[in-house]
Amino acid sequence: MIDSLVFLVISAVVIAGAVVVVMAERIFHAVLGLALALLGVAAVFVTLGAEFLAVIQVLVYAGGVVVLFLFATMLTKSDLQLRRPRGDELAPVSAVVFAIVALFYVASSGFAELGERGSVVGTVKNVGELIYDLNIYVLPFELVGLLLLAAMVGAIFLARKEVVK
Amino acid sequence: MSVTVFHYVFLGMLLFSIGAYGLLSSRNAVRMLMSIELMLNAANINLVAFSSYLGNLHGQAFAAFTIAIAAAEAGVGLAILLALYRNFRTVNLREIKELRW
Numbered sequence: 001m002i003d004s005l006v007f008l009v010i011s012a013v014v015i016a017g018a019v020v021v022v023m024a025e026r027i028f029h030a031v032l033g034l035a036l037a038l039l040g041v042a043a044v045f046v047t048l049g050a051e052f053l054a055v056i057q058v059l060v061y062a063g064g065v066v067v068l069f070l071f072a073t074m075l076t077k078s079d080l081q082l083r084r085p086r087g088d089e090l091a092p093v094s095a096v097v098f099a100i101v102a103l104f105y106v107a108s109s110g111f112a113e114l115g116e117r118g119s120v121v122g123t124v125k126n127v128g129e130l131i132y133d134l135n136i137y138v139l140p141f142e143l144v145g146l147l148l149l150a151a152m153v154g155a156i157f158l159a160r161k162e163v164v165k
Numbered sequence: 166m167s168v169t170v171f172h173y174v175f176l177g178m179l180l181f182s183i184g185a186y187g188l189l190s191s192r193n194a195v196r197m198l199m200s201i202e203l204m205l206n207a208a209n210i211n212l213v214a215f216s217s218y219l220g221n222l223h224g225q226a227f228a229a230f231t232i233a234i235a236a237a238e239a240g241v242g243l244a245i246l247l248a249l250y251r252n253f254r255t256v257n258l259r260e261i262k263e264l265r266w
Contacts, residue, residue, distance in 0.1 A: 003167060003168050004167065004168055007168045007172060011172075011176050014176065014180060015176075015179060015180070015183070018180055018183040018184065018203050019183060021183075021187060021196070021199050021200065021203060022183055022184075022186055022187035022190070022191075022196075022200065027193065027195050027196060030195075030196055030199060031195075031199070034199050034202065034203070037180075037203060037206070038202075038206065041206045041209065041210060044173070044176070044210055044213075045213055047168075048173070048213050048214055048216075048217040049217050050213045050216070050217065050225050050228070052225070052229075053209075053213060053225055053228055053229060053232070056229060056232055057232065060232055060233075060236050061202075061206075061232070061235075061236075064236060065202065065235070065236060065239045068239055068240060068243055069195065069198070069199060069239070069243070071243070072195055072198075072243045072246055072247065073195055075247060075250070076195070076246065076247070076250040076256050077254075077255075077256075090189075091186055091189035091190035092186055092190065094185070094186075094189060095182045095183070095185045095186035095189065096182070098181075098182055098185060099178060099179070099182040102178045102181075102182075103175070103178065106171065106174050106175065106178065111169075111170050111171050111174060114169070114170050114218045114219065115169075115218075116167065116218075117168075117170075117217055117218055118217060118218060118219065118220030118221075119220075120216075120217065120220050120221060120222060122213075122216075122217075122222055122225040126222055127222055127225055127226060127229065130222045130223070130225075130226050131226055131229075137226055140230060141230075144230055144233045144234065147233070147234065147237055148233060148236070148237055150237075151237035151238075151240050151241050152240065154241050154244070155240045155241050155243075155244035156244075157244075158241070158244035158245055158247070158248050159243075159244040159247045159248060161251075
């Protein structure tokens, strides 16, 4: 019972943050809504026993990505383009159609047969052992590191000021 | 009534729909990138939920990779945004019509 209540409250926080992201007039408020939604997702991870991912979510998303978005918001005059252009009336329709189709698919699948949540807990030790002890995830892990390096170099190259000679 | 995997999948679906709506309806590049982050988080919720209910950690390992790639995507996307803003003085994608400058 208390589980359901906790889940409902967390879900409400996540959805409220997401709605603020989409609907807020000012981009700055949208970024704050994004922070709320991402922290809510971290709480969802905690309820699922994914402790390591919850910590990573707070560190990377709430700490890193949100700050990045704040920088982008403040470095660009992104609030000056508030008006909605024409021709976007179909956007809510497509989102609702997607939701209905996905709901139909989920309802007709056998997800409910999975039953109760398993007792597995994603601590740092457990996830680290899965990534390093089984050989399947070692190469992807190193490749992600390489990808992050490439992304960092690319971002610096793209964002730096052109030097006029 | 206990919380089943269906509830988590439903939450992920709702979050993905909101993100898709934001991506389609907005022409502000910053808001579009934020909507993409919402959709990636919806996928992560599904991964972790199934990982937890199936009783193994593979979904959580996948979600960790997803988070890393999402961070890289946000960094490069916002760098492209800053370069665009420097050239066009706007982040409204409706007004950015040329690739060559």
